[in-house]
């Protein structure tokens with residue numbers, strides 16, 4: 001975000017979002033990505049708008065197949081699922097190889113792991129909005145997977161799970177800018193995940209990975225993985 005009219009980046013964090021897996025397909029592959037830009041825009045007929053970076057593999061698939069699905073993630077969604085769909089490209093790997101999904105009547109794949117509800121849509125319009133494409137789609141089918149769990153929100157992901165938006169997300173912010181605002185009084189080195197941008201802070205430890213506060217990064221066992229994206233300890237680098 002380099003626009004000079006942006007005076008306080010924190011204001012952007014006051015906008016609320018959910019987190020979803022948006023999936024589509026092409027002739028050769030199924031694919032999907034983590035999206036926080038899913039909005040229901042009309043009720044009759046029910047239509048959604050989603051936003052996808054032009055560079056994302058899924059963008060080209062939606063253009064080709066004219067269908068997409070939306071899986072609503074729950075609060076306890078696993079780090080490795082978010083890592084797989086949020087921080088890796090479907091051009092390099094087959095994301096659907098190791099997860100559970102169903103196929104809707106549109107033919108769109110629908111991720112059901114860590115999902116509470118889903119929708120499948122037929123593409124109605126595509127808008128070029130600069131770096132991203134805004135797609136609208138009419139709901140052709142939907143379902144509930146788990147009525148009891150709560151949906152995952154972006155603020156929960158950011159504040160509780162300590163995750164950051166990937167580079168192609170509409171809400172991406174440069175973590176290094178935020179870092180200048182975070183306390184700098186600690187002497188212990190913090191380490192940043194090279195995949196998702198999560199920062200391991202020795203003062204806080206990693207509750208999820210059972211690393212107690214005060215543990216230096218070098219003292220964490222080798223099997224520890226990033227609590228956000230599930231990548232290995234060796235993918236972290238020391239911060240200045």
Ligand code: FE
Nearest residue numbers: 193196226229
């Ligand atoms: Fe990570």
